[in-house]
Amino acid sequence: MEFCGPTIDDPGIDNGIYIAKQLSAALDKGYNAYLYWWSVSQAGTPGTPTNRQALVDFKTDGSYTFTKRLYTIGQYSRFLKPGQYKISAQSGDSDLIVTAAKDIDTGKVNIVVINDSP
Secondary structure, eight states: OOOOOSOTTOOSHHHHHHHHHHHHHHHHTTOOOOOOSOOEEOOOOTTSTTSSOSSEEEOTTSOEEEOHHHHHHHHHHHHSOTTEEEEOOOOSSTTEEEEEEEETTTOOEEEEEEEOOO
16 A cells, blocks of 8 residues: 655644554555655755655754654554554544554553544
């Protein structure tokens, strides 16, 4: 699955939620990995097409910021681990997108929930 977000120059939570929904959809389709190609942006002029698409955004003054998409992807990698198997999970609330995985050896279940409410 390959995609391009609706607003590539958006480091905010809306783009983070969009990326998280894409990651959840990939797992629902049986994919066992997800790769976000653009990890770090080079310092550039704000608003250029190559700026603010990465997970870490370097600024021309040497500072940097972490985009919300880094945090939303991070929730999956923090809680869903190699060796776990995706299990069915859902919420009665249509704004909540649930992904769950179970460790067969320990029986431990981890859950990631996306709150897509306005």
